[in-house]
Amino acid sequence: MGKVTIKDVARASGVSKGTVDRVLHGREGVSRKSREKILRVIEELGYEPNVYASLLASGIVRSIAVILPEYTPGEFWGLYESGIAKAASEAARLNVEVVRVAYNQYDIDSFRAACREALAKQPAGVVIAPLFQAETALFTAELRSKGIPYVFVDTKIEEDGYLSSYGMPMYRGGYLCADILSYRRPCEEILIVRIERDKLRQSDPTVGRREGFRDFIRENLPDCTVHNVFIDPKDPEGVALRLGKFFREHPGVRHIATFNSRIHLIVPFLEQNGLQDLTVVGFDNLPANLDALRSGVVNALITQHPEEQAARAIQDLTEFIVLKKSPAQRDNFVHMDILTRYNAD
Numbered sequence: 361m362g363k364v365t366i367k368d369v370a371r372a373s374g375v376s377k378g379t380v381d382r383v384l385h386g387r388e389g390v391s392r393k394s395r396e397k398i399l400r401v402i403e404e405l406g407y408e409p410n411v412y413a414s415l416l417a418s419g420i421v422r423s424i425a426v427i428l429p430e431y432t433p434g435e436f437w438g439l440y441e442s443g444i445a446k447a448a449s450e451a452a453r454l455n456v457e458v459v460r461v462a463y464n465q466y467d468i469d470s471f472r473a474a475c476r477e478a479l480a481k482q483p484a485g486v487v488i489a490p491l492f493q494a495e496t497a498l499f500t501a502e503l504r505s506k507g508i509p510y511v512f513v514d515t516k517i518e519e520d521g522y523l524s525s526y527g528m529p530m531y532r533g534g535y536l537c538a539d540i541l542s543y544r545r546p547c548e549e550i551l552i553v554r555i556e557r558d559k560l561r562q563s564d565p566t567v568g569r570r571e572g573f574r575d576f577i578r579e580n581l582p583d584c585t586v587h588n589v590f591i592d593p594k595d596p597e598g599v600a601l602r603l604g605k606f607f608r609e610h611p612g613v614r615h616i617a618t619f620n621s622r623i624h625l626i627v628p629f630l631e632q633n634g635l636q637d638l639t640v641v642g643f644d645n646l647p648a649n650l651d652a653l654r655s656g657v658v659n660a661l662i663t664q665h666p667e668e669q670a671a672r673a674i675q676d677l678t679e680f681i682v683l684k685k686s687p688a689q690r691d692n693f694v695h696m697d698i699l700t701r702y703n704a705d
Contacts, residue, residue, distance in 0.1 A: 364405045364406060364407040364408070365407075366380050366381065366384075366407075368405060368407070369398065369401055369402055369405060369407050372401045372404075372405060373394070373397055373398045373401045374397075375394060375398065379394065379398070380398055383395050383398045383399065386684065420455060421455045421456070421457055422455065422456050422457070422483075422484035422485075422681055422682070423456070423457045423458070423459050423481055423482075423483045423484060424451065424456060424457070424458050424459065424483060424484065424485045424486065424487060424674055424677050424678065424681075425459050425460075425461050425478035425481055425483040425485075425486045425487070426444060426458060426459065426460050426461065426486075426487040426488075426670070426674070427461045427462075427463065427474050427475065427478055427486065427487065427488045427489070428440060428460070428461075428462060428463075428487075428488075428489050428513075429462065429463060429464070429465035429489065429491065430462040430463065430464055430465070434646060434647050434648060435621070435646065436620075436621035436644055436646060436666070437465075437489075437666075439644070439645070439646070439666040439667060440513070440666045440667060440669070440670040441667075441670075442667045443666065443667035443668060443669065443670030443671035443672075443674075444458060444460070444670045444671070444674065446667075446671050447670065447671040447672075447673075447674035447675055447678075448674065450675065450678070451674060451675075451678045454678055454682045455682075456484070456678050456681065456682065458674060459478075459481055459483070461474045461477050461478045461481075462474065465491050465557070465563060466557055466563065468492050468495060468563070471491070471492045471495055471563075472495060475495075475499045479502070479506075483508060484508070484509075484677075484681045485508060485509045485510065485511070485523075485677035485678075485680070485681050486503060486508060486509075486510040486511075486677075487510070487511050487513060487670070487673045487674060487677065488500075488510060488511075488512060488513070489512070489513050489514045489515070489565075490512055490514075490515055490516065490517050491515075491563045491564075491565045492563050493517050493564070496517055497517055497519060500517075500519065500521055500522070501521075503521075504521045509523040509677060509680055509681070510522055510523060510677075511523050511524050511525065511526070511673040511674075511676055511677055512524075512525040512526070512527070512673075513525070513526050513527060513666075513669045513670060513673050514526075514527045514528075514565065514666070514669065515527055515530060515565055515568065516691070522690075523676060523677065523680060523686070523687065523690075524673070524676045524687040524689070524690050524691070524692060525690070525691050525692065526668070526669035526672055526673050526692045526694060527664065527669060527693065527694065528662075528664035528693065528694060528696055529693045529696070530566070530567075530568025530569050530572070531568045531569070531571055531572035531575075532572060532696075533568075533569050533572065533643070533662055533664070533696060534566075534568065534569030534570055534571060534572025534573035534574075534576070534619060535572035535573065535575065535576045536572075536662060536696065536698075537569065537572075537573055537617055537619070537641055537643070537662060538572070538573045538576035538577055538580075538617075539576060540641050540659075540660050540662075540698065541615050541617050541639055541641045542576075542580070542581060542584075542615070544639050544659070545614065545615075545639060547581055547584050547614075547615050548583070548584060548585065548612070549584065549585045549586075549587065549610060549612060549613045549614075549615070550577070550584060550585070550586045550587065550613070550615045550616070550617065551587050551588075551589060551606065551610070551613050551615065551616045551617075552570075552573075552586060552587065552588045552589070552616075552617055552618070552619070553589055553591060553603075553616060553617070553618045553622075553623075553625075553626055554566075554588055554589070554590050554591070554618070554619070554620070555590070555591065555592075555593060555620050555622060556590045556591065556592050565620075566619035566620055569619040569643075570619055573617070573619070574586070587606070587610060587613070589602055589603065589606050590602075591603075591622075591625060591626075593622055593625055596625070596628070599625055599626065599629065600628070600629045600632075603626060603629045604629070604633075607633070607635070613638075614637075614638050614639060615638065615639045615640075616638055616639070616640045616641075617640070617641045617642065618642045618643065619643065620643065621642070621643055621644035621646055621649070622642075623640065623641075623642025623643070623649055623652065623658055623661070624642075624646065624648035624649045624651070624652050624658075626640075627648075627652045627655075627657050627658070630657055631657060636656065636657050639659055640657060640658045640659050641658070641659060641660045641661075641662070642658055642660075642661055642662075643661060643662050643663070643664070644661065644662075644663055644664065644666075645661060645663045645699060649661055650699075650704050653699060653700065653701055653704050654701050654704055655701075656701060659700065660698055660699065660700050661698075661699040661704075662696055662697070662698055662699075663696070663697045663699055664694055664696060664697075665694045665695070665697075668694055669694060672692065
């Protein structure tokens with residue numbers, strides 16, 4: 361059989377070409393029974409509509425809002441940018457525009473404003489990183505009420521409405537971090553360096569990693585003491601003061617980890633105080649983190665491919681919006697790479 365046409369689908373379905381066309385373009389005026397039959401025939405015959413031609417001819421442009429935190433060059437959220445740009449270029453061929461909406465990850469009001477801005481753009485789909493999980497749940501409930509599909513990246517919240525999700529398996533990432541950290545030398549005390557976030561600590565994107573890390577320690581190193589120090593990434597002097605105070609009180613600590621992407625923030629303090637012989641493990645392949653890895657101050661980085669998450673999230677929404685194609689898999693855990701100074705490049 362040659363290339364299947366709309367006429368072939370209409371004949372096999374027992375309907376007119378116009379009815380098939382309405383189904384293909386998601387228009388009303390077709391009964392549920394007829395719609396289901398037509399879709400079944402399309403799948404059986406392997407009909408492939410000339411989507412590009414019909415969309416370009418229609419002139420209809422849909423949009424996907426990507427709601428991610430603000431960033432400066434070299435920060436974690438900038439790692440998503442190449443994936444967004446690549447996917448946006450592909451989506452444009454289907455008359456889908458990708459619109460970025462940024463928010464301050466330390467300010468819940470900024471997040472709320474970003475959600476309102478995204479809705480005001482009347483998007484056909486939304487990509488979102490749910491740092492403020494409770495507030496995200498309110499926003500996604502509104503998306504569902506409006507029939508707007510959405511995809512989570514980096515982390516996800518436990519609810520039933522999302523189209524798909526992409527990210528590192530957070531719990532296993534934390535478990536792996538503890539395993540790597542305790543592998544080289546006896547581990548009696550550990551310092552976890554955490555980021556001061558919003559005042560009410562409603563933004564907590566690494567909670568899953570902490571749970572995995574804690575379970576590994578409880579199961580394998582029950583006598584190990586875990587300390588926490590909170591730092592402000594915008595205050596390098598404050599970072600040095602807090603770490604200095606900690607090491608004066610706990611001079612025997614030889615293991616440090618972060619569950620965020622900011623391990624590089626503690627490197628100047630370690631270098632200036634002759635503490636380069638510690639075991640240090642962090643996350644994400646930021647340029648500053650890779651420099652610390654190459655120098656030997658950081659022993660390992662666990663990375664998660666943000667660019668792949670962004671590209672696939674936008675692709676899922678584009679195909680769902682335009683082609684009515686659901687993702688092959690709902691939850692997608694990107695592979696975790698373990699980087700050392702020997703394979704960093």
